[in-house]
Amino acid sequence: QVQLVESGGGSVQAGGSLRLSCAASSFTAAIKCMGWFRQAPGQEREGVAALYTAASSTYYAASVRGRFTISKDNAKNTLELQMNSLEPADTGTYYCAAAPSPDSWCDLQRFYPYWGQGTQVTVSS
Secondary structure (H helix, E strand, O other), X not given: OOOEEXXXXXXXXXXXXXXXXXXXXXXOOOEEEEEEEEEOOOOOOEEEEEEEOOOOEEEEOOOOOOOEEEEEEOOOOEEEEEEXXXXXXXXEEEEEEEEEOOOOOOOOOOOOOEEOOOEEEEEEO
């Protein structure tokens, strides 16, 4: 069982930056995919970024590509999301998720069985 806890959310003005962290209780060898998802009020949850941990390859939603960076801090055993040039449309609850993967890549469409409780990000104009 993998337990995930997000931190780093907050309120910023448009154009600002935030960095989210996700601490995992354990990263087993089977967990190859780590991802960030978000959900705005009244909207469905959407994928933001994914990381294939075995090769550090990344995948981004078109709406955040070039502004957000997903990475893994092996020393801290955390998953990070650096968010720059934030826009009001980025407002929402951000969730960290983890999944095993039999593939040599990750995406945001596969089933992620492990989820954190979420952290709120609010971007004002």
